[in-house]
Amino acid sequence: MATKQEYEPPSIQHLKAFGVSNVRLFCDAHACSHKATIGFEALNRSDQTVFSELRFRCSKCGSRSVSVQPEWPSHGVLYQVTVS
Numbered sequence: 001m002a003t004k005q006e007y008e009p010p011s012i013q014h015l016k017a018f019g020v021s022n023v024r025l026f027c028d029a030h031a032c033s034h035k036a037t038i039g040f041e042a043l044n045r046s047d048q049t050v051f052s053e054l055r056f057r058c059s060k061c062g063s064r065s066v067s068v069q070p071e072w073p074s075h076g077v078l079y080q081v082t083v084s
């Protein structure tokens with residue numbers, strides 16, 4: 001059923017459905033640039049957790065300004081968008 005709904009932010013469950021199993025973390029603090037990759041299993045969060053609500057703290061410098069991105073599978077095309 002296609003009903004008009006408000007945009008639903010992707011949850012961990014949505015991202016898993018797209019083949020994502022890890023998140024990449026980038027510390028935004030100047031002169032730190034610590035990077036890490038962590039698996040959803042290690043996060044120990046519910047699959048219903050909205051991805052954009054995940055919050056992290058840099059383990060190197062303690063900054064709370066950490067960018068979070070899904071680690072998209074680097075090979076294969078999951079879907080294509082055709083623009084006419």
Ligand SMILES: [Zn+2]
Nearest residue numbers: 027032058061
């Ligand atoms: Zn840092």
